[in-house]
Amino acid sequence: MHETVVETLQRTLVQDLSQHVGETVLLKGWVYARRDLGGVQFLTLRDRTGIVQCVGSHLEIPMAESVVQVKGKVVQHPKAPGGYEIQIAELQVISRAVEPSPVELPKVQWNVNPETLLDYRYVSVRGLKERAALKVQSVLVQSFREALIDAGFTEIFTPKIVSAGAEGGSNLFEVDYFGERAYLAQSPQLYKQIMVGVYERVFETAPVYRAEEHATSRHLNEYLSLDVELGFIESDEDVMQIEEMVLQRICKELADKCQKEFDLFKVQAPVAPERFPRIPLLEARQLIKDHFGYSVGGKDLDPEGERLLSQYFQEKEGSDFVFVTRFPKNARPFYAYYEADGMTRSFDLLYRGIEITSGGQRIHEYPMLLESLADRNMKVDGFEGYLEVFKHGMPPHGGFAIGAERLTAKFLGIQNVRYARAFPRDRHRLLP
Amino acid sequence: MHETVVETLQRTLVQDLSQHVGETVLLKGWVYARRDLGGVQFLTLRDRTGIVQCVGSHLEIPMAESVVQVKGKVVQHPKAPGGYEIQIAELQVISRAVEPSPVELPKVQWNVNPETLLDYRYVSVRGLKERAALKVQSVLVQSFREALIDAGFTEIFTPKIVSAGAEGGSNLFEVDYFGERAYLAQSPQLYKQIMVGVYERVFETAPVYRAEEHATSRHLNEYLSLDVELGFIESDEDVMQIEEMVLQRICKELADKCQKEFDLFKVQAPVAPERFPRIPLLEARQLIKDHFGYSVGGKDLDPEGERLLSQYFQEKEGSDFVFVTRFPKNARPFYAYYEADGMTRSFDLLYRGIEITSGGQRIHEYPMLLESLADRNMKVDGFEGYLEVFKHGMPPHGGFAIGAERLTAKFLGIQNVRYARAFPRDRHRLLP
Numbered sequence: 095m096h097e098t099v100v101e102t103l104q105r106t107l108v109q110d111l112s113q114h115v116g117e118t119v120l121l122k123g124w125v126y127a128r129r130d131l132g133g134v135q136f137l138t139l140r141d142r143t144g145i146v147q148c149v150g151s152h153l154e155i156p157m158a159e160s161v162v163q164v165k166g167k168v169v170q171h172p173k174a175p176g177g178y179e180i181q182i183a184e185l186q187v188i189s190r191a192v193e194p195s196p197v198e199l200p201k202v203q204w205n206v207n208p209e210t211l212l213d214y215r216y217v218s219v220r221g222l223k224e225r226a227a228l229k230v231q232s233v234l235v236q237s238f239r240e241a242l243i244d245a246g247f248t249e250i251f252t253p254k255i256v257s258a259g260a261e262g263g264s265n266l267f268e269v270d271y272f273g274e275r276a277y278l279a280q281s282p283q284l285y286k287q288i289m290v291g292v293y294e295r296v297f298e299t300a301p302v303y304r305a306e307e308h309a310t311s312r313h314l315n316e317y318l319s320l321d322v323e324l325g326f327i328e329s330d331e332d333v334m335q336i337e338e339m340v341l342q343r344i345c346k347e348l349a350d351k352c353q354k355e356f357d358l359f360k361v362q363a364p365v366a367p368e369r370f371p372r373i374p375l376l377e378a379r380q381l382i383k384d385h386f387g388y389s390v391g392g393k394d395l396d397p398e399g400e401r402l403l404s405q406y407f408q409e410k411e412g413s414d415f416v417f418v419t420r421f422p423k424n425a426r427p428f429y430a431y432y433e434a435d436g437m438t439r440s441f442d443l444l445y446r447g448i449e450i451t452s453g454g455q456r457i458h459e460y461p462m463l464l465e466s467l468a469d470r471n472m473k474v475d476g477f478e479g480y481l482e483v484f485k486h487g488m489p490p491h492g493g494f495a496i497g498a499e500r501l502t503a504k505f506l507g508i509q510n511v512r513y514a515r516a517f518p519r520d521r522h523r524l525l526p
Numbered sequence: 527m528h529e530t531v532v533e534t535l536q537r538t539l540v541q542d543l544s545q546h547v548g549e550t551v552l553l554k555g556w557v558y559a560r561r562d563l564g565g566v567q568f569l570t571l572r573d574r575t576g577i578v579q580c581v582g583s584h585l586e587i588p589m590a591e592s593v594v595q596v597k598g599k600v601v602q603h604p605k606a607p608g609g610y611e612i613q614i615a616e617l618q619v620i621s622r623a624v625e626p627s628p629v630e631l632p633k634v635q636w637n638v639n640p641e642t643l644l645d646y647r648y649v650s651v652r653g654l655k656e657r658a659a660l661k662v663q664s665v666l667v668q669s670f671r672e673a674l675i676d677a678g679f680t681e682i683f684t685p686k687i688v689s690a691g692a693e694g695g696s697n698l699f700e701v702d703y704f705g706e707r708a709y710l711a712q713s714p715q716l717y718k719q720i721m722v723g724v725y726e727r728v729f730e731t732a733p734v735y736r737a738e739e740h741a742t743s744r745h746l747n748e749y750l751s752l753d754v755e756l757g758f759i760e761s762d763e764d765v766m767q768i769e770e771m772v773l774q775r776i777c778k779e780l781a782d783k784c785q786k787e788f789d790l791f792k793v794q795a796p797v798a799p800e801r802f803p804r805i806p807l808l809e810a811r812q813l814i815k816d817h818f819g820y821s822v823g824g825k826d827l828d829p830e831g832e833r834l835l836s837q838y839f840q841e842k843e844g845s846d847f848v849f850v851t852r853f854p855k856n857a858r859p860f861y862a863y864y865e866a867d868g869m870t871r872s873f874d875l876l877y878r879g880i881e882i883t884s885g886g887q888r889i890h891e892y893p894m895l896l897e898s899l900a901d902r903n904m905k906v907d908g909f910e911g912y913l914e915v916f917k918h919g920m921p922p923h924g925g926f927a928i929g930a931e932r933l934t935a936k937f938l939g940i941q942n943v944r945y946a947r948a949f950p951r952d953r954h955r956l957l958p
Contacts, residue, residue, distance in 0.1 A: 105758070122758055124723075124919055142678070142726040159919040191919040192892050216720050216915040225724050232681040236671065246574070249664040251750050251930075253949045254686070254733055255699070255710075257956045267687070268702040269710065272737070276956055278687075278701065285949060288648045288958070291556075292657050294574040300732065301686055305704070318683050326537070326554055460624050479958055483648040487556055487591040487623040498683075517685045517717060524689045524708055526720070526911055 103165065109143035111178045114168045118183065121146070122163045124220070125191075127200045128155040137185070138175075138200070139164060144354075145222070147174040150182030158198070159217065161189040197221075208510055215517055216526045226355035227514055231318075231502040233351050234344055235299055238320050238496075241343035245336070247322070248293040252285035254278055254301065258476055267305045267315075278303035281495065283429070286323040287456060288483050290491045294325040299498075309521045311510045312448065314499060316519040322453075323493030330431075330439040330455045333492040334372070334417055337443065337451065341415065342366040348505070359506045367413045370443070374420040378403050394425050401447035408446075418442045428466045429480075431455035431492070439492070450501050453494025460484040535597065541575035543610045546600045550615065553578070554595045556652070557623075559632045560587045569614070570607075570632070571596055576786075577654070579606040582614030590630070591649065593621040629653075640942055647949055648958045658787035659946055663750075663934040665783050666776055667731055670752050670928075673775035677768070679754070680725040684717035686710055686733065690908055699737045699747075710735035713927065715861070718755040719888060720915050722923045726757040731930075741953045743942045744880065746931060748951040754885075755925030762863075762871040762887045765924040766804070766849055769875065769883065773847065774798040780937070791938045799845045802875070806852040810835050825857050833879035840878075849873045853886075860898045861912075863887035863924070871924070882933050885926025892916040 103120040123141035171179035266277040349363040390399035430438040440454025499514040512518040535552040555573035603611035698709040781795040822831035862870040872886025931946040944950040
């Protein structure tokens with residue numbers, strides 16, 4: 095009789111064990127770890143919702159990462175991970191690992207050479223922290239979409255094979271398109287602007303490509319760009335307000351849905367204040383000098399400047415976010431909307447010391463676009479395609495883009511952005 | 527006083543006019559059409575939510591597609607599109623079109639040569655039917671995601687630059703990756719399988735690439751693939767049940783949110799029955815012969831066979847959807863799970879006479895994968911990357927993929943799938 099009863103058991107997920115204390119359950123998952131203490135054997139089982147310690151005797155526990163099912167009784171066990179333990183009645187192998195895992199998942203240290211973990215990513219991505227990072231990213235991206243859909247935005251899907259670069263032509267990957275030369279899109283910039291002419295408010299969540307030779311801990315050659323563009327704005331202030339709204343929603347959903355993941359990383363879920371501080375670039379440079387005695391180099395903010403400015407607003411206003419505004423023309427692309435004083439209506443958003451967004455108002459009138467190109471001695475030649483739509487009525491508009499991996503990494507305190515992408519592509523990495 | 531009052535008006539959207547009858551409102555949008563009847567002038571204004579006729583006198587209405595704002599009184603007008611008319615008090619140009627639109631949007635006929643409309647897509651995409659098609663697609667894709675998230679699936683983001691093709695190697699676009707040869711992904715097949723080892727249930731909504739030379743009305747070289755993969759299944763039946771659930775949700779959300787769009791196309795919103803009919807391939811071929819006297823060529827179903835089979839189940843069971851199951855090994859890829867009789871646990875889903883999905887259970891055990899490759903005289907050489915993960919414990923799993931543009935087109939009765947993509951890429955089209 096017992097066998098029959100057990101056979102009709104539905105699978106229980108690890109996260110639901112608290113509802114089954116004292117009962118016999120059926121679990122399915124992977125052998126995360128195993129230990130043999132002579133008469134007693136321990137198996138840590140991992141399913142998509144968590145891990146649980148299972149204990150039994152006279153068991154042949156297969157190699158780590160084998161897929162198994164365990165039938166057993168749930169008992170409370172304060173010292174076990176999660177607070178429960180399974181007393182194994184029956185262990186069955188569903189699918190046997192045929193080689194030892196090249197990485198021992200329970201022992202992964204994030205301070206080892208990332209190359210080793212990334213070489214074996216097809217297995218190492220199963221690690222608890224690895225999967226937690228990508229889980230947070232999936233919730234982040236979906237919250238981004240939901241916030242925008244609720245605000246009347248329409249999702250768009252624009253081409254990633256393009257005939258020219260939106261931002262000038264360097265750092266493009268070349269594609270052989272039926273014998274013609276084409277490129278991978280660096281950004282959906284032009285296409286999202288065209289689509290403002292259709293839906294007024296649009297967004298996209300899609301990969302973009304930068305053929306940058308450098309390999310830093312904050313760059314990827316393929317990354318997920320969260321793009322927004324909206325029409326009928328007064329200035330870049332309207333764009334910043336949409337970005338605040340989006341980040342507030344993201345932070346709220348992450349706090350609601352990913353507490354377990356933040357706990358694993360031993361960090362607090364991010365908090366977005368009701369209003370992010372804003373400071374014009376020139377004032378920011380002065381403030382950094384006055385307050386920290388540091389002179390920012392270049393025309394923009396350098397990494398140390400970004401760090402210090404973030405620190406200031408964190409201490410002064412308790413905000414991890416700060417908008418830097420009013421960049422000079424020569425620090426922005428040709429399509430940035432500028433005023434008589436040579437300053438653009440544009441902004442960067444810093445989060446805990448690093449730029450996570452660039453955005454602003456765009457030039458929407460054809461004559462002004464021609465003027466901007468002439469100003470920079472850029473030829474109209476390469477840009478006819480870009481210019482065409484501006485002959486046919488575009489409202490004042492602007493937008494921004496967030497790099498999903500960089501934001502995910504910053505939220506979790508991950509030092510290398512590669513760990514915030516499932517299968518990163520960098521200068522030396524095309525596999526797996 | 528009047529001016530001041532008007533100045534503080536918030537913008538009203540066309541869809542909300544019914545709430546403002548008798549009031550003065552502020553509208554913003556594009557000049558969709560204009561007409562001058564001597565003393566009286568008509569302007570049809572288009573915003574993201576609809577079009578409305580505005581009437582006035584002594585107006586200088588700018589060229590079509592200019593961006594304007596109109597202040598005026600809302601009156602009921604049963605003969606006007608939407609049932610309301612605006613009596614213009616003030617017309618202001620926000621952004622002037624500087625050239626006539628290359629396509630007269632209100633007069634677009636969908637039976638003209640698609641090349642003309644696609645050449646000017648940066649403006650023609652503003653057309654009412656054009657934007658309705660892409661709006662339906664955006665709701666379709668988001669419903670797909672929501673259905674899966676609610677069922678415990680995790681969204682993944684996998685690389686589109688890959689070192690080899692998942693399905694054998696032909697029809698790949700080549701990318702110059704820092705001097706190395708790489709390719710654009712034809713499908714996330716391998717990567718979604720790897721991620722079953724992480725989250726058990728995963729999905730992705732991302733572009734895929736097929737370098738197919740032919741130009742038909744149902745193929746695109748870049749399209750949006752809606753991919754699903756799930757572990758711990760008993761057979762492909764579990765996969766079909768997930769696909770039914772997803773399509774039921776999509777149909778429900780489309781009926782709720784896109785009635786206006788279906789009306790514009792003069793079609794009914796799609797309906798997904800509670801259970802889709804299923805028929806094994808061999809039985810399907812016999813049925814087509816017995817019922818229609820038509821002998822299907824080849825080893826699969828041909829387009830005429832698909833059409834007739836759909837017709838049969840539409841008439842017999844009132845279902846627009848039908849699963850064809852149990853394809854022979856030689857009609858499926860090497861990773862399809864097969865049984866002793868040489869039949870695979872796989873399916874195609876037909877909708878109104880066309881295949882919209884291919885899916886099935888995959889081989890999850892390393893020895894069986896080697897056997898399948900040997901069976902086909904395929905060398906292990908090109909597939910080490912693919913094989914590696916199967917050494918490390920994979921549960922029985924399967925999945926499916928839906929081409930978003932093809933499904934959108936079929937739902938709306940669009941003959942050419944290019945119109946279901948914002949900026950289609952085909953053999954001869956890289957622009958806009």
